[in-house]
Amino acid sequence: MIRAISSFWARHQRKISPYLFVAPFFILFAVFLVYPVIYSFILSFYDARGLGARTFAGLENYRELLIDPRFRKAVVNTTYYAAGSVFFLSPLALLLALALNTAWLKLKGLFRVAFFIPVITxxxxxxxxxxxxxxxxxxxxxxxxxxxGLDPIPWLRSPAWAMPSIILLGVWIWAGLNALYFLAGLQNIDQEYYEAAAIDGANSLQLFRYITVPLLKPVILFVVIQAIVGSYQLFTQPWILTSGGPQDATLTVTMYLYLQAFRFFNLGYASAIGYALVVIILTLSLIQLIGFGTFRREDA
Amino acid sequence: MKAARWTLVWLLVFLIAFPIVATAQTLEFWGFADNRNKWYEAMAEEFKKIYPNVTINIRSFPYEEMHNRLLTALVAGIGAPDIADVEISRMGQFVKGGEVGFVPLNNLIGDEINNLYTGAATAPWTWQEQIYGIGNELNAVLMFYRWDLYENAGLTGPGSTWEEFIENGKKLASTGVKALAINDQGWEYWWIIASAGDGFFDSEGNVAADNAFGRKVMQLLYDMLHVHEVAMFAPLDTAYYGAMQAGDFAVHMGAPWYQGFMKDNAASLEGKWKMQPLPVFADGTGAPTATHGGTGTVITKQSKHADIAWEFIKFANLTVEGTLRAFDMANLFPTYTPAWTDERLYRTDDYFSGQRPAQIISEVAPLIPPLNNSPYWPEVTDAFTRLVVTPVLQQTTDIDRAFADFRREVDRIIR
Structure with a gap:
């Protein structure tokens, strides 16, 4: 018996051993990622409340999602935040990067460090x-x-101000890092383009519109996709600041998922929310990739 | 030959060591509250003197994480501790579904049930007549008030009815101090007053928060803020203690555990507080106390040593020494009634101007309205805050509409 195994090993050792070397990663990947992904997909078709028996519910959880006002509210809130990070945070980061990229600014190193501190905290x-x-x-x-001389604002207490507060916090955390991405992109742009355009008489707005923006497109794409994907996963800040309140004003999709799973113990419904989130993020990223022409062939 | 000798030696060592290892038992305990964990650690040390072979390993996690871990381990069917602390408002989710992951304690408690103040010791952890947990904290809510601020306004205290409370509050407000700071982002004050009329659930497990008494209490809170102007919005989180120390408001309603919080977060106010039972309404409705918060200890069905786990829980929660230790360390007033006659309980408290808190607590304790738990406790209390408390107190909707919205949501949640 042992001899049979060892002769098999001797014959196939070269073929098998590479798989053994990469196995630890794939085993961990399968146990901690593939399995939960598949299992939660299955679970999303079950009425799984609490411990004990689970009953197959077909598409019931997904049907419920469509008419659940809280889920709708969570999607709207999360989109609000995503819009804030795309249309407010990202342009602000670009402005910061442009400022950092100017020749006359002193203490650039200090600014760059300062921008990183919120991210590593x-x-x-x-x-x-x-x-x-x-x-x-x-x-x-x-x-x-x-x-x-202005009136105080009920930042976290009023349903109208709560989400803008969370966006402001997002700006404080992420604007600096995004500015650094933009800065790296800016510094990759060849100065000769600007010189040539300046000789042709382009003003600084035209330089920005026709040279900086097109050449910065890959970085813009990266920052925007990252902002959107990150936004739809927003959880920690509103959870700690408002726990989703007041009146669900800062309830996000992931937070609703969390509440359903760990507070209300509706595991099936929570899984369905998870998959709805996957669909949302995938769709948005696709729209964006198409919009930015990523799928167009370079030589076309 | 040499190898064989070594094998023999190892075998002997193993044979001698094995019985010792086998009888030494380690029980896992998961907790989340620092004050309780310290107490349980002390109790585990004492327990070891009686059971030298048993080690209780007290592990501490943050509140959210601990309950989530416990829930996950129960769903997974593996990895749960032997013993765990479950907070009162998280108990509901654990009795959802056809199965409960905790060991019923009814038979284990036996006749000791007569020595327990069950409204706080077992009721919150009971579902369908099965007792799953035991709480050592008698969380009778009392009204703590700043006697110095009332004295400034020419008053002796907040009064014994809510009507008096408001009248006195107006005099207090004229000196620039509000009587109460009401949280518009949470249900605690509504609950403390309204539990006299069922609170969130009636004894049948039906949602009762929108009954006549519940509405009356919501109206009271609204009137105090917006009609009589004797209350302010409570600053959120730690800023609450800032306002407390600044003397912005004069009253807090809280359970005994909250006394410990006040001593930690507003130490400078020592000697300026007194306590009294809660006011009731002039028509006689209401209750002089309520139960607020609390934690119960459970045994999970995954435990292989449920018998020893129970011995430990009993040692800490069903003995005079154990429960008084908790009182001494964390202001936790015992639910174990034999401890009530012990004079150590009746010490004076300098923070509360030399009053004897135990005296007042033991007087009102028999009047605590029952707490009826439900698997839907987390959802329903959450819905109540966002559909009733916040919009009503912030004046974005009127009380009738808020309660109608709440009822609609309840019907959606409980199907």
Whole structure:
């Protein structure tokens, strides 16, 4: 028996051993990623509340999703945040990068370090810190508003202001990092283009519109996709600042998933939310890739 | 030959060591509350003196993480601890579905049930007459008030009815101090007052938050904020203690565990507080106390040592020494009634101006309205905050509409 195995090993060793070497990764990948992905897909077709027996429910969970006002609210909120990070945060980051890229700015190194600090700080720590920044009566931000004679804003308490507050926090965390991406892109643009255009009499707006933006397109694409995908996974900051309130104003899709799974113990429904999120993110990324012409052939 | 000798030696070592290893038992305990974990650690040390072979391994996780881990381990069918602490508002989810992952304690408790204040010790962890957990904290809510601020306004205290509370509050407000700071992002004050009329669920398990009494309490909170102007919106999180120390408001309603929180977060106010039972309505409705918060200890069905786990729980929760230790370490007032006659419980408290908290608590304890738990507790309380408390107190909807929205949501949740 042992002899048979060892002769088999001797004959096939060269073929088998590479697979053995890469096996640890694939085993872990299968157990911790593939299995949950498949299992939650199956679970999304079950009525799985609490422990005990699960009953097959077909598309019931997905049907419920379509008419669930809270899920709709969560999608709207998350889209609101995503819009904030695409149309407010990203342009701001680009402006920052343009400023950093100018020759006359001093202390560039300091700025670059400062931009990185929010990113490497734990999101939880940042969020806890910002509960004090946004606090209505004692907060930093309202103290600032009062000092210039404005009325304090109920940042986290009012349903209208809660999401803008979360977006502001997002700007504080991510604007700097995105600016660094843009900066790297800007520094890759050959100065000769600008010189040539300047000789042709282009003004600085035209330089930006016809040279910077087109050559920066890959970076813009990267930053925007990242912002959107990241936005749809938003969880930590609103969870700590508002727990989704007031009145669901900051309830995000992932938070709703979390509530359904771990607070309400509706595992089937939570799985369906997870898959709805996959569909949303995939669709948006596809639209974007098409919009930016990624699938067009380079030589066409 | 040499190899064979070594094998023999190892075999002997193994044979001698094995029985020792086999009888030494380690039980896993998961907890989330620092004050309780410290107490259980102390109890585990004492327990070891009686059961030298048993080690209780107290593991501490953050609140969310601990309950989620426990839930996941129960779903997975593997990896759960022997013993766990389950917070009162998280218990509901664990009794959802056809199966409960905890060991029923009814037979284990036996006659000791007569020595327990069951409204706080077992009711919150009971589902369909099975007791799954035991709580050592009698969380009778009392009204803590700043006697110095009331004295400034020429008053002796908040009063014994809500009507008086409001009248006194107006005098207090004229000195620039609000009586109450009401949280518009949570249900705690509504619950504390409204539990006298069933609170969230009636004894049948039906949602009762929108009954006449529940509406009356919501109206009371609204009136205090917007009609009589004797209350302010509570600052969120730690800023609450800032406002407390600044003397912006004079009253907090809380359970005994909250006394510990106040001592930690508003130490400078020592000697400025007193406590009294809650006011009731002038028509006699309401209750002088309520239960708020609390944690129960459960044994999971995955435990292979449920018998020893129970011995430990009993040792900590069903003995005078154990429960008084918790009182001493964390202000946790015992649910184990034999401890109520122990004079150590009746010490004076300097933070509360030399009052004896235990005196007042033991007087009102028999009047605590029952807490009826439900598998839908998490969803329903969550819906109540976002559909009733916040919009009503922020004046974005009126009470009738809010309660109608709430009822519609309840019908959607419980199918």
């Amino acid at each position: 734990s999101e939880v720590v940042v969020a806890v810190m910002f509960t004090l920044v946004f606090e209505q009566d004692y907060g930093l931000l309202n103290a600032l508003l009062r000092s210039i």
